[in-house]
Amino acid sequence: MSTMSMVQALNSAIDVMLARDPKVLIFGEDVGFYGGVFRVTEGLQKKFGERRVFDTPIAEGGMLAAAVGMGAYGLRPIVEIQFADYIYPATDQLISEAARIRYRSAGEFAAPITVRAPCGGGIFGGQTHSQSVEAIFTHVCGLKTVMPSNPYDAKGLLISAIEDDDPVVFFEPKRLYNGPFDGHPDRPARPWSAHPQAEVPEDYYTVPLGRAAVVRPGSAVTVLAYGTMVHVALAAAEEAGADAEVIDLRTLLPLDLETIVASVKKTGRCVIAHEATRTCGFGAELSALVQEECFYHLEAPIERVTGFDTPYPHALEWAYFPGPQRVAAGIRRVLQA
């Protein structure tokens, strides 16, 4: 056990898997010698050599294609997309190839690859360094989609993703690299060292894909969140003084519907929070499912608190971000409805 930041936990997961399995390798822009622009692969090339941790040409589509070919050979490549905003050039290889290969080859070939991509706001990066694009991939059958909210889960989920025999898109919220996690720019950011989930074992362990976690039990309202928004939801619950049950989805696809339904049937109220733009965001699917599963238990309309339907702005980053005030307001509306 030691205290790890998000970046250290991710680095540790890759380190552990490179050591355990010679079929694992990782590549992407600046991931080799430099160790990645967010330092997630720092020290790994030195430790495991250039053949296992290396830079690629700047071509996300090429990286994915190479990974699919390597997967067909039997390797387990990890691809780092420097920013989720730059995953679009890779969508064809990801959607038309990686996600389809098992099905179209009747199980003869697979794509056991993991695509890591930092997502969301947090660095005043403007519209091309801040996007949350998960909903594009949760619509694609054949893909799994993961977004951790803390170092312990990040390492355990990333190891599960690497070991998974299907392609996994693994999103890493940038705001959890540096904070503030709770979405209060005005207050001093609480470092990971002050968080219990920063207690991370050095060696191998997994957090299973497809399982959500109830991170705050409550009985008045259910708040569904993932990534950074888990911390925002917790802060909002406090600020609304609400007996809110906060669920960290952790894996979006396959979704842990049971945990969600059990909670909403108990509370009768539900708020969904994500940073991505609202329309057709993952919150739409969550809302539709909860409504289908819990209709007769719902005492108030399901609320979505999300990013606005605009590109991510630069100067007004915090005005855009669905912070604790907005989530708390949503919780209050649902409780008063």
Added chain:
Amino acid sequence: MSTMSMVQALNSAIDVMLARDPKVLIFGEDVGFYGGVFRVTEGLQKKFGERRVFDTPIAEGGMLAAAVGMGAYGLRPIVEIQFADYIYPATDQLISEAARIRYRSAGEFAAPITVRAPCGGGIFGGQTHSQSVEAIFTHVCGLKTVMPSNPYDAKGLLISAIEDDDPVVFFEPKRLYNGPFDGHPDRPARPWSAHPQAEVPEDYYTVPLGRAAVVRPGSAVTVLAYGTMVHVALAAAEEAGADAEVIDLRTLLPLDLETIVASVKKTGRCVIAHEATRTCGFGAELSALVQEECFYHLEAPIERVTGFDTPYPHALEWAYFPGPQRVAAGIRRVLQA
């Protein structure tokens, strides 16, 4: 006025606009001399010349990039993507560029382009000639998304799309090219000539973007559909013997929420039907919105009847397709709930 098929109506819309506006041009794979694999541009190169109707290299990303550059110059290019399944290589130019340019340039530059793409099943084309990918684009702010269900709307909406100053993704359901429209492969297909909406004026007219149409009035349940599924919904309503109000959305983004809400508040029940895969499909957003807007009027859970969360199969195309039986079953469930 004359009777037109879907293809003829689309051809007429492009013909009219090429004649009206020298800034309009159309290009894509095989659209020039050959007239397009679905014959939508037949005769147009002969009539307007190679400079206005031409073939491109096989590079959807290149086509979109060229269109964005032409749009910046002041032209109104129409791009034909031969199959919606092949739009992925163009997603970066469509999402990161066309959809963002007005915003990031503070209105100095725009992308007044129209991207046409045949979508959905209907030709036993298997997983790479049958996809309905609209939900990927309805999640993207800055884009408009359209899907007509009949020749009259197709021409009027396509003209509106071409004249629109924002980028429009225009999906053309292949099943409406040939039929059967109602999703009954076993029965003789009713040709367009037998449909009133095949009565189409030869010259210029528009059907505004952002307006749905109530194609079947009813008071017991609201059925939301678009494209081919409008015909399936109508057939299903008959077969369920239900007093169903069927709404043809026509434009998905911007959505005509008013018409939807007015109907559901009246009926208190809602079924959503689309051919695309279920999870995070556009139906999720529709369900979320209806539940947010009409919660206190809903007497039954909102039902989604959709394509399954699998790739589009070849042999089992009709088993995959959400046909009238499945939609009728959904209507019955909602009525009995």
Added chain:
Amino acid sequence: LHIPPHRPLPGGHADFSYMHESAAGKVKRPAIDVPSVKTHPLATRLVRVLDDEGKALGEWDPRLDPETLRQGLRSMMLTRAYDSRMYRAQRTGKTSFYMTSTGEEAVSVAQAMALKSDDMLFATYRQQGLLIARGYPILDLMCQVYSNAHDPLKGRQLPVLYSSREYSYYSLSGNLGTQLPQAVGWAMASAYSGDTRIAAGWIGEGATAEADFHHALTFAAVYRAPVVLNVVNNQWAISSHQEVAGGDEATFAARAIGFGLACLRVDGNDFLAVYAATKWAADRARANHGATLVELFTYRAGSHSTSDDPTRYRPKDDPQKWPLGDPVARLARHLIGRGEWSEDRHEAQEKELTQLVRDTDREAQKFGTLGEGQRFPIETLFEDVYKEMPWNLRRQLREAKGQP
């Protein structure tokens, strides 16, 4: 604005004046380990071995024994017989779609023979000859085309999008180009693993405009991947001529130059030349001297697929006028010239293969066709989306079965 004019026109006559083929035997054969720049002059030449009389000339003659050549001839003829059978099967409504490789059989058959049987192939839909030359059962090919109960791909895929791990043949995609950079990735994995197998990828000249082609060349160059990258320039991409893909501005082999890759340009209808060029590139890759871009200059003699009528966009006599002839006829003529084959044996073999294909087709149809007979059960619609079926698919399967 310059738009490449559409020519030759359907009304008019075939026009191949744009071609400048080198005479057979004229192009020198470099050693397999030369620096790639030494091969760049070959980008504008055409490696040819067989002359118009069917004699094998020059350094590129692979000097293959008659038995091997007869085997190649047989595979090409079998491919052609199979193609015409399935084309007609589609025409008579037994399946939804088909694509022939008529006129291009030397490309797939000679290349399959020049590669090792366990080299990994990332083909397009027009290299069925690769599987046939490797001895893949015609019955299984047919069942895939019929999407019937014996289809190895369970009726999921469009006809001709075959897949066979056993025959080291990667699942075909309906998306153009995607597999070329995958071949490079597979080759990188092979090198990473110290494996001696190489990869080979194919792409049509039209599809070279896709991003995947660029990615394949870039990654192959940067990581010196042991792969053979083939551009099959059959002059047409559905209705658009190779100049729409840039063929008028430079050859497709020349695309290698900007990446420092080796390149070869070869008469794709010359079995011996295709074999020799492929062997050269494969040996070079296997010896870790890097990837080669091979342009196979050939002609799509038939329609693009069962969905189009070529006489709407090119002259009727275009196929007949193609200057580089027919690969089957040319190889047969060569063997006959060597006294290793005869008109009679040729005719007999044609009959035999037609019969074999007819019989196999009867077998295949016993398992059903797209329209009729047995099918895979509904479960197969939901299997293999993931390794394990998630709850949403289990639910949807129940719905599809009409269960609550």
Added chain:
Amino acid sequence: LHIPPHRPLPGGHADFSYMHESAAGKVKRPAIDVPSVKTHPLATRLVRVLDDEGKALGEWDPRLDPETLRQGLRSMMLTRAYDSRMYRAQRTGKTSFYMTSTGEEAVSVAQAMALKSDDMLFATYRQQGLLIARGYPILDLMCQVYSNAHDPLKGRQLPVLYSSREYSYYSLSGNLGTQLPQAVGWAMASAYSGDTRIAAGWIGEGATAEADFHHALTFAAVYRAPVVLNVVNNQWAISSHQEVAGGDEATFAARAIGFGLACLRVDGNDFLAVYAATKWAADRARANHGATLVELFTYRAGSHSTSDDPTRYRPKDDPQKWPLGDPVARLARHLIGRGEWSEDRHEAQEKELTQLVRDTDREAQKFGTLGEGQRFPIETLFEDVYKEMPWNLRRQLREAKGQP
């Protein structure tokens, strides 16, 4: 598996042994209407005019009058002064991000001057000199970087992603490469409209691996678009050396060969050479002889951006050891040699520009900085997503304003 080794290493010393620059004046200048193949040998040469003593030699000397050169020198010095000012502004927390073009000023300034003022520019984030040379107000540049109330882009864009229709400068994208094929599209539109304006696009050597580069070359070749396509090879892509982009296998100019495009490779730190090469390519495009791929061989003297420290991935002395010198010093030396400039005037101008930039910065900060002062109102977050604001954005705007 071959992985390009990371070199030179931070610990060690600069190593430019991979470079083979031609001597100044040695490369011949073809006529602007030569067939593109005639330019292909230039892909492995380096067009240079200024020798080490600052003398202008050979056919490529554009023979510019002293006034024009002094103007160029001033724009380069102003760009450098502006860069260092804003770099420090970021360091002192006045904005989120900044990128300098230090060492590459000749690329943007000389190219802007060689093009017509209304030619459309599709630049990357490292050609701020284009705007400065065209006389775009430094104040507006700064306000964009500060995202303040006077920011022409309303605080929406990351610093340095400028846009100005008035100055024929297309909005910069944060996505690499995307604008190169857009430049081709714009050029196609210009040709379509019988316009005499051409387009120019820029891309870094690292980004040439993106699909957009391939699309740009393909479309430029097929439609013979009036465009100048520039690859700025500044040796680095963040931490990865040009060989990771394939620079060891061939030059980036050579990528033109496979498309039959004209190409030039030029000393990017030689103002006269850059001007002459750009003029050649622009004249060729304007005369409808087609597009040219120009590789500008230069060096990124500073960090990639304010987010990285180059000493972590390259030797400290790397910038100093760069063999092709500094563009500002080289042009100044040339002018001094011609008796048209002096050390004193140079120093004075440096002071003047530093002062000018300091004063302008004070002005700019009056409108606020990222952290402090005025901002654009919340409405601007929702405007310009579409031409007209749809209901969902109107609603969300009300929510953002705390209205019911």
